[in-house]
Amino acid sequence: MKYAITLHVNGQLYTLEVEPTRLLVDILRYDLGLTGTKEACSVGVCGACTVLVDGQMVSSCLMPGVAAAGSSITTVEGLAGREELLPVQQAFVDYGGFQCGICTPGQVIAAKALLDENPHPTAEEIKEWMMGNLCRCTGYYKILESVQRAAEGGQA
Amino acid sequence: MSDVQYAEPDNLAGVFDALERYGEEARLLAGGTGLVNLMKQRLVQPGALIGLRRIEALRGVSRQDGALRLGAMATHREVETSEVVRAAAPLLAETYRQVATVRIRNVATVGGGLAHADPSQDPPVALVVLRARVVLTSKDGTREIPIEEFFTDYYETAIAPDEVLTQVLVPPQPAQAGAVYLKFLPRTADDYATVAVAALVELAADGETCRDARIALGAVGSTVLQATAAAAALRGQRPTPEALREAAEQVRALVDPVDDYRGSAAYKRDMAVVFTRRALEQALARARDGAR
Structure with a gap:
């Protein structure tokens, strides 16, 4: 069964319908096309999928999207401005x-x-x-x- | 993992209702760092997830009637960095800090970690030494059990199907005591322990006699183990280096480790003795310094 969630990703608001087991890393990469975030170990050890959720770094491979609903998420795409890197x-x-x-x-x-x-x-x-x-x-x-x-x- | 139901109640009554509705199919979702990994491995395939993140009553860390109250949804990082915890039970802050990495500690919760009941986890070892009590709540009321009775077997706890682990109560460390948590990590710094030991040594008013000693070990049995014989050997005694060595030797018969890629059972048994002795030495040194 799908559930409606909203995510603020890199300052942009998204409304999505997701299965409760859909992981944040997959939502970012496949539903939103933000492929800057990588998935490597898939068990929370390697840090490739690190994103900020409400300013705190988390493993997006271990976080169901429903558990991030309503949060502000920063991926690597959201760090730099148009012209300059951070x-x-x-x-x-x-x-x-x-x-x-x-x-x-x-x-x-x-x-x-x-x-x-x-x-x-x-x-x-x-x-x-x-x-x-x-x-x-x-x-x-x-x-x-x-x-x-x-x-x-x-x-x- | 399709067709999973999801509920996210904003109070405990809603959780009890959801538990009743989904029955044995349901799993509570706290931080998810344990449960999601189990689901990925298909060791657990819940029909419903009940998210706990919106329940205010499960959050936070505070002092309550003298004891430390750790809300089930308090994160490891909150416990590690809390001034309230550092003042009342520095051992606990020190132990939570040694769990995995900052990224995991930002998400993994106190209650979720305990309910996961992996015998290689760090916090249970310190919580046993601190004589923590686990609070379990159901529709019908609340019960408190000592943490060592909470863990019943490998990944098994005393939580009944209709209960929720709501908080953990931790008495403050005694003022005359020193305590330490030692985690033997021969591989990587973010690994589970090969052997883990927490020890607390409390000196009598004379500053010379051991008034109380408490020792617990992790990663060397199907649950966290309390080394009662080793601790009893020190009570009322002068904690000389020889006495500490003899007490530590007692854990050899207690531990029941398994061979795995973190070491052979025989090696872990030897290391359990070594790390128990070191933990006792360091706890005693802290007691003497008044460093806790």
């Missing part, structure tokens, strides 16, 4: 915080959530926070550096 995105570009790119949307969203909550994290705090976002290419140092540089810039 400082945290620019830092990932400038400091080589990605290689193949599959984990990058989740990494960037997680970094944004960190800097929103704690604008000047220590290296340890960055590691502890970003621990839940796996990358199989870069070896993490470039990612940590990107987040650190973004924090030094003073803006997420």
